[in-house]
Every structure is written in structure tokens, then in C-alpha cells.
Amino acid sequence: MLHRFSNRQTAVDQAKRVLERMAANDQTDLPTVLNGAASVDVAVAVRQPWRVADRLGADELDRLLADWRNGMSKPTLARTYGLSVSTIKRLVKKEQDQSAQ
Numbered sequence: 378m379l380h381r382f383s384n385r386q387t388a389v390d391q392a393k394r395v396l397e398r399m400a401a402n403d404q405t406d407l408p409t410v411l412n413g414a415a416s417v418d419v420a421v422a423v424r425q426p427w428r429v430a431d432r433l434g435a436d437e438l439d440r441l442l443a444d445w446r447n448g449m450s451k452p453t454l455a456r457t458y459g460l461s462v463s464t465i466k467r468l469v470k471k472e473q474d475q476s477a478q
Contacts (some may be wrong), residue, residue, distance in 0.1 A: 442472050
């Protein structure tokens with residue numbers, strides 16, 4: 378059945394291995410966190426907040442914009458504050474639009 382939906386044998390082989398592991402309840406590749414000498418399975422991945430407002434406080438946003446006004450490049454701002462360059466561009470544009478009004 379699997380072979381019917383894939384022209385690549387490697388994809389079929391990978392799917393077969395996954396199904397075999399699921400049937401055997403093999404969980405050897407689950408992520409683990411070392412806790413002292415023993416390891417503890419991690420059930421939930423730690424997610425970063427989605428909205429910039431949740432990641433940056435008002436003070437940090439003010440510092441970011443001040444750094445931009447002082448000539449710091451957008452890629453450097455992105456690395457410094459842990460944001461993408463597109464997010465920096467959006468924040469800068471929003472600031473420019475608000476100052477123009």
C-alpha cells in the first residue's frame with residue numbers, strides 16, 4: 378500500500394521503519410533532559426511567545442528603537458534582541474509612521 382503512494386523507495390522504507398517502531402512502542406529517539414544522573418523525558422516543547430509585545434517589554438522596545446535611531450543596523454538589532462530582521466523592519470516602520478502623524 379505504501380509503495381503505491383510513493384515513487385521513491387527511500388520514502389517507503391522510512392515510512393515502514395516508523396510504522397514498525399510505532400508498533401513496537403519504540404521511543405528511543407524522544408528528547409530527554411538530563412536531571413542529575415538520570416534523564417527525564419520531555420513531554421512538551423518549550424515554546425517562545427508569539428507576539429513581539431510578549432517577548433519584549435516596553436522598556437526593551439524603547440531601547441531597541443533608540444539603538445536604531447543611533448545607527449545600529451537592522452541585522453545587528455535582530456541578533457541583539459533575538460528577533461527576525463523582518464520583525465525589526467516592521468517595528469521601525471511602525472515607529473516611523475507614528476512619528477509622522
